[in-house]
Amino acid sequence: MSRTLMIQGTGSDVGKSLLVAGLARAFANRGVRVAPFKPQNMSNNAAVTSDGGEIGRAQALQARAARLTPRIDMNPVLLKPQGASGAQIIVQGRVVGQAKARDYQDLKPRLMQPVLESYARLKAEAELVIVEGAGSAAEINLRQNDIANMGFAREADVPVVLVGDIDRGGVIAQLVGCKAALGDDDAAMIEGFIVNKFRGDASLFDDGLRFIETRTGWPSLGLVPFFEAAARLPAEDAFGLRMRSHDQRDGVVIAVPLLPHIANFDDLDPLKAEPGVRLVFLKDGEPLPPETQLVILPGSKATIADLAALRANGWDIDILAHVRRGGRVFGVCGGYQMLGRVIRDPLGVEGAAGDAQGLGLLDVETTLTGEKTLSPVNGHAPIFDAPFCGYEMHVGATTGPDCTRPALQLADGRADGAISRDGRVAGAYAHGIFADDCLRASLLRTLGAPQSSLRYEESIEETLDALAAHCARHIDLDALWEMAR
Incomplete structure (x- = not known):
C-alpha cells in the first residue's frame, strides 16, 4: 500500500526542500520506492524533464535523491515571476499563460484537479510520496482555494510534519504561532514537528522542545543540526546569492x-x-x-x-x-x-x-x-x-x-x-x-x-548520501513511516 507524508514549514527558507531530498535518499537507501511531490512551486530555477516539460529545480534534485528521473508530475504547478507582467504559469510542464498575484488567486480553484491527477499518478507507482509545501503553513490570507499547503493536505488526506528554522531565531514562536494561526481543522492535519538548522549543544534546547510539545500537542520528530554541506547542492532561489x-x-x-x-x-x-x-x-x-x-x-x-x-x-x-x-x-x-x-x-x-x-x-x-x-x-x-x-x-x-x-x-x-x-x-x-x-x-x-580534480556530478551524489545520513541520525524515520498514510 502506498503512503504519503507532507513536509510543511513555518515560513520560506526553513529547509523544506533540503529535508525532502534528504528523506527521499534516506528512505531510498532502505529499499523504499520514494517519489517527491510539490503541488505548487514559485521559482525561476527550473529543470527540463525527460517527458518534455519543466519543473522546479528543487524537485529535480529531490527526484535525483530518490534515484528517479524527474517528471512533470513531481511539480504540476510552477510559477515563474517575470517582472511587471506578473508570473508565467506552468501546469503539468506546459505554459498556460501569465497572471498577476490577484488574478492567480482566482485561477487556483481550477488548478486543484491537475494537482490531484499528478499526485495520483505518482502515488500509484511509489511506496512513499514525500510532499513539500510552499512558504508558510499559516499564510491565512492565501488559505482560500489553497493548493500548496493545507488545502492540498486536507483534499488528499495527507498527514503533515511542520518544520521550523532555529537558525534565524524564534523557532518556538514560529511553531507555537503556526498552531495559533491555523484553523482547528488545518492544525489537526499536523502530526509532529522538526526543528531544523540547529547549532551548538542539543541538550540546551531540551526545555524548548518540551515547551513546543506542551503548547501544540505535537510530538518532536527531530532536532536537526545545520547541514554545512548544503552549499554544495543546487539552491532553489536567488535569495542565498544575494545574502552571500x-x-x-x-x-x-x-x-x-x-x-x-x-x-x-x-x-x-x-x-x-x-x-x-x-x-x-x-x-x-x-x-x-x-x-x-x-x-x-x-x-x-x-x-x-x-x-x-x-x-x-x-x-x-x-x-x-x-x-x-x-x-x-x-x-x-x-x-x-x-x-x-x-x-x-x-x-x-x-x-x-x-x-x-x-x-x-x-x-x-x-x-x-x-x-x-x-x-x-x-x-x-x-x-x-x-x-x-x-x-x-x-x-x-x-x-x-x-x-x-x-x-x-x-x-x-x-x-x-x-x-x-x-x-x-x-x-x-x-x-x-x-x-x-x-x-x-x-x-x-x-x-x-x-x-582541478573536481568531479561535479560525483560530488552531488556524495553530498546527497551525506544529507541522507544526517537526516537518519537526527530524525525519527520509523515514526515518519508509521505516520505516513
Whole structure:
C-alpha cells in the first residue's frame, strides 16, 4: 500500500526542500520506492524533464535523491515571476499563460484537479510520496482555494510534519504561532514537528522542545543540526546569492552580475565548487573587480528588464571596458541575448512590445516569440573543444553574422550560440554546460586556473548520501513511516 507524508514549514527558507531530498535518499537507501511531490512551486530555477516539460529545480534534485528521473508530475504547478507582467504559469510542464498575484488567486480553484491527477499518478507507482509545501503553513490570507499547503493536505488526506528554522531565531514562536494561526481543522492535519538548522549543544534546547510539545500537542520528530554541506547542492532561489558575501579565495576571478530576474543560476554551481575559482556575485551598485578574467551574464526571466538593470548599475560600462582590456565574456540564454545588438519583443512577451539595444559585443540580434523551446541537448563545444550536455529553456531566436561561429554544436545537427571575431565574447542558449567536467576544465585552462580534480556530478551524489545520513541520525524515520498514510 502506498503512503504519503507532507513536509510543511513555518515560513520560506526553513529547509523544506533540503529535508525532502534528504528523506527521499534516506528512505531510498532502505529499499523504499520514494517519489517527491510539490503541488505548487514559485521559482525561476527550473529543470527540463525527460517527458518534455519543466519543473522546479528543487524537485529535480529531490527526484535525483530518490534515484528517479524527474517528471512533470513531481511539480504540476510552477510559477515563474517575470517582472511587471506578473508570473508565467506552468501546469503539468506546459505554459498556460501569465497572471498577476490577484488574478492567480482566482485561477487556483481550477488548478486543484491537475494537482490531484499528478499526485495520483505518482502515488500509484511509489511506496512513499514525500510532499513539500510552499512558504508558510499559516499564510491565512492565501488559505482560500489553497493548493500548496493545507488545502492540498486536507483534499488528499495527507498527514503533515511542520518544520521550523532555529537558525534565524524564534523557532518556538514560529511553531507555537503556526498552531495559533491555523484553523482547528488545518492544525489537526499536523502530526509532529522538526526543528531544523540547529547549532551548538542539543541538550540546551531540551526545555524548548518540551515547551513546543506542551503548547501544540505535537510530538518532536527531530532536532536537526545545520547541514554545512548544503552549499554544495543546487539552491532553489536567488535569495542565498544575494545574502552571500564575496568569495575571498585565491584563484581565477569570475564575476556574475546579480540581475533582478536571474534564472537557472544553478548553471554557476559547478564553478562555485571549483577550488581554483573565486566566483564573485555583483550586487546592486558594486563595480566589476579589476582582476576579473571572465564575466558570465546569466539566464534571465525578464531579459529586457534585466538589461535595463544592468545599465542602471553601470555594469555595461564595466563590461565594455573589461573587453577592451582583453577580458572574456560568456552569456547564457538571456545573458547571450543581452550581448547582441538588439532584442526585439514584437508580441510583448516580457511586457510592453518594443525593442531594446543590447551591449553590441556580438553581431547578432534576437526576436522574442511566444513559443518556448524545452529540450535536453548534448554535443560538442567548439569554443571549449570539449563535449557537453545540458538543456534548452528559452523563448526567442537569435541570428546574425557571429552565429556562423557557433559556441556549441548540438548532436542533432543544430548549432547554438555565437562567438565574436576575436574569440573573447561568446554566448549560447544551452544551460547546464559547466557541470561537464571536461568542458569546465577546458574553460578554466584558458583562464590560467590550476588543473582541478573536481568531479561535479560525483560530488552531488556524495553530498546527497551525506544529507541522507544526517537526516537518519537526527530524525525519527520509523515514526515518519508509521505516520505516513
